[in-house]
Amino acid sequence: IEASKVFSKDLMKKYGIPTAKYETFDDPAKVMEYIRAEGKYPVVIKADGLALGKGVLICQNEQEAADGVKEIMLDKKFGASGNHVVVEEFLTGPEVSVLSFCDGKTVKPMVSSMDHKRALDHDEGLNTGGMGTVAPNPYYTPAVAERCMKEIFLPTVAAMQAEGCPFKGCLYFGLMLTPDGPKVIEYNCRFGDPETQVVLPLLESDLLTVMQATTNGTLDKTEVKFSDGAAACVILASGGYPLAYEKGKEITGLTAGQLDAADVTVYHAGTAIKDGKLVTNGGRVLGVTATAATLPEALKKAYAASESIHFDKLHKRSDIGARALAAMQ
Incomplete structure (x- = not known):
């Protein structure tokens, strides 16, 4: 359901689960024929398989589409993941991530969240694996939640059962709230990162008990x-992420006494110990999460904690949560 975009799109088509209009291809020439015939931009091109969250290209014109097809299918930027591609209509509207517990029949959604995919402030720059998150997502109202349960969540679990492969575990629904209603952008068969960093701290039930229930x-x-x-x-x-970046920069400010707030947690994503020192070892290095009674307070705490952490060429967005705060007003 995650490892093949073609599988998930065909599943949605077969069982009437709302998603973007699409076609699948394994011939680069046919991709461009279809895009030219449709004549609608922007257009979305997705590598079929796993590509570390980076195998989705939003192309604004024919040249960008041709370059994208070359990158994925001919240059094999994502290896065998690019043997097949999905070409999709571009959807508009607020994005919502909903992780959910599933035991094959029952689905219990977690609190909604909002990811910030672009590398730079004001949602500019390249797509990344995620530069920050907030929960809950203010666009995900009780009415939207009810509609998603009826039109997307339950039908997906029923579809997997009907296909003889009931889904047990954490199912991630990436949704777009379009003018025509909620639609699925993607499924992940796991806790999505960095959404999990804001969703699980708000869980009051015992996680192990819930995990056992999904298994049993x-x-x-x-x-x-x-x-x-x-x-x-x-x-x-790391500065330069999601393209080239340097590793091995010493990280300071994480020692006891500097981040002792009970409601702040720092998640290590791309770090290592080298010569007894904590150093950077990836594109996304740390996730600084804070919980509070309200979103403005949580954001204030997370940014305050992040200010005490330092490494050379550190890059972070300064507007995480801005869209959510605007939506709340």
């Missing part, structure tokens, strides 16, 4: 409760 098929009898508070996560990345 007893989720319908298990309470899954979240707090009414909010959480915010700010990603501290």
Whole structure:
């Protein structure tokens, strides 16, 4: 359901689960024929397989589409993941991430979240694996949640059952709230990163108990409760991410006494110990998460904590949560 975009799109088409209009291809020439015939831009081109969250290209014109097809299918930037591609209509509207516990029959959604994919402020720059998150997502109202449960979540679980491969575990729904209603952008068969960093701190039920219920098929009898508070996560990345970046920069400011707030957690994503020192070892280095009663407070705490952490060429967005705060007003 995640490792093949073609599988997931065909599943949605077969069972009437709302998603973007699409076609799948394994011939680069046919891709461009289809895009020219449709004549609609922007157009979305996705590598079929796993590509570390970077195998999705939004092309604004024919030249960008041709370059994208070359990159994925001919130059094999993502290896065998690019043997097949999905070409999709471009959807508009607020994005929402909803992780959910599934035991094959029952689905219990977690608190909604909002990711910030672009590398730079004001949602500019390249797509990344995620530069920060907030939860809950203000666009995901109770009415939207009810509609998603009826039109997307339950039909997806039923579809997987009908296909003879019932889904057990954490199913991630990447949704777009379009003018025509909620539609699925993608599924992940795991806790998505960095959404998990804001969702799980708000879970009040015991995680192990819930995980056992998803395994044993007893989720319908298990309470899954979240707090009414909010959480915010700010990603501290290496300068140059998601393209070329340097590793091995010493990280300071994480020692005891500097980040002792009970409601602040720092998640290590791309770090290593070298010669007894903590150093950077990836594009996204740390995720600084804070919880609070309200989103403005959570954001303030997360940014305050992130200010005490330093490494050479550190890059972070300064506007995580800005869209959510605007939506709340």
